[in-house]
Amino acid sequence: MSVQQTTSARLSDVVVHSLIETERFGQRYAVSGEAAPRTVELEALGSDYRATGYTTREQADDIGRLLELGPGSVLLDIGAGCGWPGLYLATTLGCSVVSVDPIMEGCSAALDRIGSDDLGPRALALLGTGEQLPIRSGSIDAIVHADVMC
Secondary structure (H helix, E strand, C coil), X not given: CCHHHHHHHHHHHHHHHHHHHHHHHHXXXXXXXXHHHHHHHHHHHCCCCCCCCCCCHHXXXXXXXXXXXXXXXXXXXXXXXXXXXXXXXXXXXXXXXXEEECCHHHHHHHHHHHHHCCCHHHXXXXXXXXXXXXXXXXXXXXXXXXXXXX
């Protein structure tokens, strides 16, 4: 097998793995809104944002404090999933947030939360990755990527 064939075969494995991971996370987001997972999340993490990670409310509060977030600041939450902790920080600290996730079900859940938390124009949920962001340089004050495998 040539180097080119070997490389193509390896890249094919990456694409298949990526599709499997996308489907797996889509399924996790779909069930995260059910009563049992939300009850467990509230008890274990102190939040009910349909989180698929492990950042506690106390840790999220620390993130907001360390990043000095408040009214007028803009937070970019990469790999935001359903919106935790970015939407929580927008709600509690008054900052604006741009939530970015590559999984449609995560973005959809984040949009639902933006509506239920009445965040209006202070929050956006975008489908995308951290590698290609549709964001103007200099428009973000802080970045968080909690529970994201980089």
